[in-house]
Amino acid sequence: MSQNPFQIIRPTDKPPETLRKEVMSSVKLVMLLMRFVQLFMADYASSLFDKVRLLGDDRKDTGRKTGRNGPPD
Amino acid sequence: MSKVGKESALSDEELVASLQERMDAERFGVLYDRYAERVFQKCIALTRDRDLAKDLTHDIFLKVFTSLKQFDHRAKFGTWLYRVTHNYCLDHLRKQQRHKEVELEDGMAGRLVEDDPNELRLMGMRADRLDQVLAAIDPTDRALLLMKYQDGLSVKEIQEVLEVGESAVKMRMMRARERAMSCYHELFQEGA
Numbered sequence: 001m002s003q004n005p006f007q008i009i010r011p012t013d014k015p016p017e018t019l020r021k022e023v024m025s026s027v028k029l030v031m032l033l034m035r036f037v038q039l040f041m042a043d044y045a046s047s048l049f050d051k052v053r054l055l056g057d058d059r060k061d062t063g064r065k066t067g068r069n070g071p072p073d
Numbered sequence: 074m075s076k077v078g079k080e081s082a083l084s085d086e087e088l089v090a091s092l093q094e095r096m097d098a099e100r101f102g103v104l105y106d107r108y109a110e111r112v113f114q115k116c117i118a119l120t121r122d123r124d125l126a127k128d129l130t131h132d133i134f135l136k137v138f139t140s141l142k143q144f145d146h147r148a149k150f151g152t153w154l155y156r157v158t159h160n161y162c163l164d165h166l167r168k169q170q171r172h173k174e175v176e177l178e179d180g181m182a183g184r185l186v187e188d189d190p191n192e193l194r195l196m197g198m199r200a201d202r203l204d205q206v207l208a209a210i211d212p213t214d215r216a217l218l219l220m221k222y223q224d225g226l227s228v229k230e231i232q233e234v235l236e237v238g239e240s241a242v243k244m245r246m247m248r249a250r251e252r253a254m255s256c257y258h259e260l261f262q263e264g265a
Contacts, residue, residue, distance in 0.1 A: 002196075002197065004196060004222060005195075005196065005198050005199065005200040005203040006203065006218070006219065006222035006223040007223065008200035009200050009203060009204045009207070009223075010114070010118070010223055011114045011117040011118050012114070013113065013114060013117055013123060013126075014110060014113075015109045015110060015112075015113040015127070015130060016127060019109070019113075019127055019130060019131060020102070020105060020106075020109065022131055023105055023109075023130075023131055023134045023135065024098055024101075024102055024105070026131065026135050027098050027101055027134075027135065027138050028098050030135065030138060030139060031096055031098060034096070
């Protein structure tokens with residue numbers, strides 16, 4: 001039986017040596033960017049939390065002064 | 074055992090699970106070494122352009138790295154990577170050629186025959202002619218024929234890659250063979 005022609009034309013090329021280097025440096029860059037994003041998100045979340053806490057404290061103080069729990073919504 | 078040596082001993086799934094826990098370029102390099110050749114060759118087969126295949130292989134590995142967390146271990150990593158490669162290459166070719174996929178009617182699936190004479194004709198084709206036919210047909214048809222006759226995927230495996238039902242796979246396969254044969258007749262009159 002003759003050989004499957006699809007197998008005869010199957011590519012046998014090896015990926016270029018430089019490709020591994022290119023992929024790995026892109027991967028490292030992506031990792032770095034992901035870490036920056038995480039860092040920013042973590043700081044952003046914690047500073048937002050601090051702001052909310054401060055605002056909460058302000059409201060309590062205002063409430064004490066006016067006898068209410070802060071301005072109406 | 075060195076770190077890389079130890080990681081080389083891990084299965085794909087173990088390696089992916091550890092990467093999902095903590096990203097690590099070196100460990101990803103082990104996956105690259107295992108699959109780069111297969112992905113590159115698949116890209117060449119689909120695009121028929123070595124330079125483009127190199128760029129696509131780079132982008133596919135980057136895509137795999139950034140979406141590793143989405144891999145849910147339901148399929149084998151190799152199957153998932155095959156699907157990513159297939160979809161990425163076809164998306165690229167579609168953008169290039171503004172390709173319009175023809176949706177097949179489910180109702181026609183009942184007419185399917187397992188022993189399609191076009192399959193025998195394709196298998197009996199001269200390799201150089203088959204190569205020209207594959208270059209001329211639609212990338213979707215090319216990808217489907219290569220999946221079955223070059224990569225030896227079963228209908229079930231093709232279903233997993235394309236995420237369609239069995240009848241849809243058989244229908245698309247039959248249509249792809251028909252179109253390949255009609256292209257063959259156009260290119261080589263004596264084949265008619």
